[in-house]
Amino acid sequence: MPEGLVLVGGRLIVGDGTAPIDNAVVITDDSGLITYVGGSPSPPAVIPTARVLDVSGCTVMPGFFDCHIHFHLDGLWGMHRRQDEYPPVHVFETAARMRETLYAGVTSARDLGGTGAGFRVAQERGLLEGPRLQVALRLLSHTGGHADMTCKSGHDLVRMAGEGHEICDTPAEARLSVRRVLRDGADLVKVCATGGISTPADQPEDEGLSEEEIATVVDEARRHRRRRVAAHAQGAAGIINAIRGGVTSIEHGYLIDDEGMDLALERGVFVVPTLSAFSSLDRGDAMSATTRQTALRIRDETHVRIAAAIERGVKIAAGTDAPAGRYGHNLEELERLVGLGMSPMDAIVAGTATAADLCGVSDILGTVETGKIADLAICAGDPLSGISALSNPDNIRLVIQGGRVVKDTDRRASQAVAPAR
Template sequence: MRNLLRCCLLALAATLPAIAAAAGNDWLIVQTGPLLDRPGQAPRKSATVLVRGERIVEVRDGHLGANAFADVPADARVLDLRDRYVLPGLIDSHVHLTSDKAGAEAQLESVTQGTAYYAYEAAVNARKTLAAGFTTVRNLGDRGGVTLALRDAIAARKLPGPRILDAGSAISTTAGHMDPTLGFSEALHDAIAAEQTTCDGADDCRRAVRRQIARGADVIKMATTGGVNSRIGAGLGQQMFEDEARAIVETAHLYGRKVAVHAHGADGIALALRAGADSIEHGTLLDADTLALWRKHRAWYVPTLSTVNGYKERLAANPGAYRGDVREKIEWRIGITGKALRQAVAGGVRIAFGTDAGVSLHGRNADEFELLVEFGLTPAQAIRAATLDAAELLGVDKELGSIEPGKRADLVAVAGDPLADVRVLKNVAWVVKDGRVEKAP
């Protein structure tokens, strides 16, 4: 009975903010310890953040009550975070919410499970991600429209989860990295390829982009090179022609969509940059010419270093998780991790935070911070990559990325100073999204 009562009280506590807002008191006063309101600048020693509804109204130094603000009712809610370090809600620019398996296990699951199964999987992973302090994510490809629907359900507050910008299904050429038929019997190809995500030739690639936009995609994802997990022995170099890549980017931009590009080899990275891509994901092999091209075009780099954690942990649990040439590519990827990031930082390339969660584990997104710092960024730069810089990449920097008047009230609180030790971001105690407490100790 005591356990039952405790569960009921916890459930009631979780609904109190919504009840107060419904009653007309939509003011929230957040009293903080150190506040990193504008990543890249020095934090405030202590502060008060005034929130009304989903938006930040005012930020002031020191700890203030309702009587310090005009028009704020005396019974405004107060969130006491004076013993915590507070910073903006975090942003992961590269996740796959439907994915939680890898290698042969994931391949088998893809033909033994249906859309309903993946819908629940995505909902669980979204909740893990929000609890880890990531209030916004960019989901870069799945099948069945699962995350498009989840995006809308979360926006309507039917389910808890981060704000989602979704790519629908990723685009590649036939036999390219994201051709969904790779590794399956030819007898299954027509059924597996029903979403028409592969394209060959410029006109067909324009069709593929328009197909995703018609489905409601916020961003377009394409692959210009092979991939580590591709079940085809075609390497990691360029697998798309110039006219195809340019057609995809130009069509996406025509409709106001940005383009994220899976690319490992330097030739495929250069191809995507020349075509006008907005971000390069993974970017494992770089040379001086590619770095010069990158600086010229001002595209973002999303390193996704966390993939190696996923590979290592799955191999430790099951040494046979990956087979053949996929296993060889994974061993290579583990060995080369961080080299490209060091080159990019030295070369002046803009970095945005992204994990490839789904290959790595959902809810462990903050592991990426430690790797970013290990391979070239300062803690301050890594935090900015996951806030203001990621917001700029996603095109939401007027809404998110810092704690400023007019922006959405997304913030997280931790027990230590992440500028001194970025690993404290692995343990987020409080999460506020759109002015609502989503997680509390």
């Protein structure tokens, strides 16, 4: 249960790009909301049972978002081994990955394919520790597209893993697919507008669902509480189809061209670059020779194109595509964004305020402001001086979610009562 907390002595990054506040005070109440944010000279009275957290030498920030993750997978080819696993084992492994991500300072996440709505409900009920979840459940793809994992052998990796996908080859079929995923508990819809690096039958530059089919998906999602639509889109042509079709976000966007950037800026579309996905190459993760070759082929151009999107001011939100990125090291993505031209402050905003805006929750999350939910990440040192401090989860000393301390590495949360003022 939440309890009143008083954070004192740290440097505060609000999350909206404004200048940090030194020696800040943040007060939360026993409903898990932030009730005061400001300097230390004159904070208001606090509830008598509030716990004081001395965060001197640390930076207080909003809890981060990972806007593109797949908690159900343990690796790019984890689906192979799933056929030999008892289902409860997979459930506990998924829960462990969620907890590891939370402890890295990520208090909210969009799971864009595979993880069931039951994990969202379990997290909401306090049955497992993990980020607040929005789930897409299943990807919408055409036959032979990115979500069609039928190999040359005839084996369908997705079906073998006990999961599902939505294959739709006409606008009418796409509309039905939207209805099915929403019926099954999806919070948003994900379409495949291009092929992918790991797809058996296509490449990143290949187009996926057509502009008409994507527009149909967007229309059907709109009819159901204006659900948002995310587009897996790596090649330039598919990115343009997706934006013209009305999607909220471009996922990956690796080969976005100038026209795609123009459209994204014109329509306010977000791009989630998932640069961390390429880290699987450096780690030597198990993958097919074709997948490795494709990733190496587009990596350098990806860096050029995403750097251009950053420079032009396209709205960038942080996401890792874990397990291609690393669970528990999710904030490495911010370091990669800085490497392509973002300032450390802008990278933090990409993982907080901009990400909350993408997820449609900026009214309650994403910045440290009075009245918002107390999701906070407290880091040792100053990430504005070195964003790599956030990449190491050991530097995330405290994580607070909904006003409840869920990680306290230094045991800073004292039993002292804050004095009334």
